[in-house]
Amino acid sequence: MGDRGKTLNGPVIRARAAVLAASLVLAGCTAESASPAPEASATPPTGLAGLAATGGIGVRLALPTSPPAVFDADTGELAPLKGVPGGQRRTSLLRVGATLVLLDAPLCSARCEPSDVHVYPDLLGRPRSLGTTRSAAPGADRDSLWLIREDGQDTCRLQHVALSGKPFGPGTTASCHTVVRQETAQGLLIRVNGDGAQSEDVLIDPQTGRTLQQFPRIMAIAGDRLLLGGLIDFTVLDLRDRSRRQLARPVPNGSSNALPSRDGRLVAVEFVDPAWRGSSTQTRDLWLLDLDTATWRHLPATPYASPSGLKKSGLDWTDAGDLVLADAVVGAWHPGEAAWRLGRARPPAEFGQGVVAL
Template sequence: MTALLPTTGPTVFDADHGPVATPPGYPDGNRVLSVLRVGEHVVLTVYPPYTHSTEPFEILEYTGPASPPRSLGQAWSVAPDAAGDGVWLVRQDSTDNCRLQHVSLAGGDFGRGGPAGCRVQVRGEIRHGLLITVHSGSAESADVLIDPRTGRSVRQHPRILGAAGDWLLLDGFTDLSLLDLRDGRTTPLTRPVSGGPPTVVPSRDGRIFAVDFANPSYRGPVQTRDIWLLRPDTRTWEHAPGMPFITEHLKRGGGIDWSEDGDLVLADGVLAAWHPGEPQWRMGTAALPPGDWSGIAVLP
């Protein structure tokens, strides 16, 4: 089991042998990286050390452990397309204008794109549309599923936690709900644990939501992680084994992703993999590198 970690570098990490490569050509120093898996590809965003940047971020495609990255140019946000072989980008056109563009990871793009707000955050595409957050980072933010080619709104909700297959997972005041995009029907769900908005990572086939009800301040400085699986077609929850547990890695040195084989992979001190239905996690033996990195992308 191997993953790309967005350390300064970044790091190709083997679950049992530790760091095995540092790909060349990436920014070093005090730059911050985030990592995004796009099908079998991996894309990284390079952030400045300060919080409020006045310039878009550099977007890079990982091309292998011994190869420099390929630049996709600058953008305010990036998200995978539905096919897993391209990305959606919010580009800066001028001082006040931005555009939404679809770029192929095989090289080239699918046209210049259309106008978009510079504070739009793209989050991911399914066959029903592209999930975005408008006015991202403000009190007026809202989540919208749009037709990316026309800009037409398909569905809108104050908070859409995730999109996969034919489903949107919606966050309410106290409970969650599922919206079936085939018929527009919304089904209430009982939240398995209380707390704030969870982190949601859909499986690669779109059939399962991994839902992490992490709590960064459980009791004072104590952090807890509590992972559940939600199957939208049956509207049933499955509690991952060993949950909840106390952790020190919610804000740094952690993350979750899915493998091509359908394993849920957790970075928390070490890399661990669990196939739904199995009784326990398969734990790696190598300690993850320390630092202020967060997120993982499982490599083929």
Template sequence: MLGAALALLCGCTGEPPAPPSPTSTTTTAPPTPVKGLSGIPATGIGVTALLPTTGPTLFDADRGATASPPGYPGGLGVVRVGKQAVLTAYPVGTADEAPYEMFAYTGPSTPPRSLGRAWSVAPGADQQSVWLIRQDAPDSCRLQHVSLTGAAVGELGHGQSASCRTQVRAETPHGLLITINSGSAESTDALIDPQTGRTVRQYPRILGATGDWLLLDGFTDLSLLNLRDGSTKPLTRPASGGGPPIVVPSRDGYVFAVDFVNPSYRGPVQTRDIWLLSLNTRTWEHAPGMPFITDHLKQGGGIDWSADGDLVLSDGVLAAWHPGEPQWRLGKATLPDGEWNGIAVLP
């Protein structure tokens, strides 16, 4: 069993199991996208997000940039970890193919806390730690657990050997979601026990994980896997013209925000189409004003949840929508230009 576990982390797997057979398909044509995100201008929507600009920007939806935390190199990405965040950047003076520099965000006016270099980062289930694929030598990587609390970064054990092409994505109470051979045609997804590397579940495509649930991508439809009892429930894929979605679980773990993005809708046009999936009822809710044509999918886009249960979207401005509301609430301040992507809503 240990040998199989190490083989999984090192990216050497057998044929993955076939995804669940779909029981239904949708024939409804997706709606035609509208130009731009629609909503109502709002005052004081109460959203502040960390943007991975060069250097990072703490951005208030209504007032604009409020701070540029010192000591960070050029931005590349950001991951929210509970009420904290980790920023990813290319190391200064090195080639793009080098491992990234990881920094724990420590506040608007204090220098960052370095986590060292790693190929990928994922939030821990406790929302106070992260998992890293750490490179120790030119051809040697390991999976490591790192605490973000306390006076200094704490490495929770040395970790275990892993392929540098393994991407860590999210930890649940049932295991750590990873992508094996990330970036290749042979990539596959798995939920593993991070302490031993044992495979808990493995599928060609796991779109999201939270709590007791995995969202699986089949050939035509989606399905939900309940990790408590192993049951799988089929889902009809929403009538969306988007491609593989970006999936972000709500902070309470009961809802998936599913952003069907299409970077080449009818040529160079980019579109977004956001749906919510209730994990308790397995029902879909279409966000208002969807789908829409955007200029910010590849630059300046992002999606996250606030502590109040609002879905927050960055697309020219920061916009907030509480499930059930008829419209998005649009912030007044225009987001900065530049080659950044992703947001972390704080706290």
């Protein structure tokens, strides 16, 4: 970048050619260590919707339907959650340990209202209210939440609250535009200016607010490692020794989202393309990144054309280590299996993005 606009002489050109050749050799070595990307076909595969149901997958999902409900993928039973107002609402779900937490608010008009926090110690019972928040994330102890509380119209605070409702102190001043994402033993992951175009991901010490790591995009925090997203590649940063390992993308196109497994060893990375080959077809492609070996594995029956649209789907991990996908069907897949196991019942046609495996 510093040589842009300058005249390059012969030695500089030859030196850069040598660097380029070496880079190509290294890129070739990297490609051999990763699973190769599948060849593009003229028609995207139908994916899970084209496979036969197996049944007996033992998966129950909390779905952000209207009203939110618990869905049994084997029987088709749909049990609405109690204590949630009816009608069209803005809802999101998260899991804290083994407990379901629901955030619920009116649809946004001129200004988005904070969400009511509902905690479900018993899925069949009425929830415990933890007040309101602009953002929520699970605590590392699996029994608490980090919340962005409103103090006034334009002021907020970061507060740590037990699922019982007990606050751990008064909290600290924070921007109302901060989004809390996840806490691990390495710190609290937040997104600064989370509702703006110039957001930044930051890992902080939640007790002091001190910045530990800061990047334009931290895709996931898994145990002691961060998965960083770049324009053309990914980087795994080990927080224990600050070592870095760069990884090529397994596919060239599509925006990506990442979801670490509950044990922190694996990350499911979803590549979505809202306009496959310039068409109106929306596709989803799923890859598994092993953080210990820094290798990719392509999940079976992907990529595929999503019949329900990219905004009506969800991924989550179970305690048993199964990756669960909810789309037009519900499928469960354990790393190493040759195929998905599909529930006999199809989920409701309309549910928002994000699901929780129970």
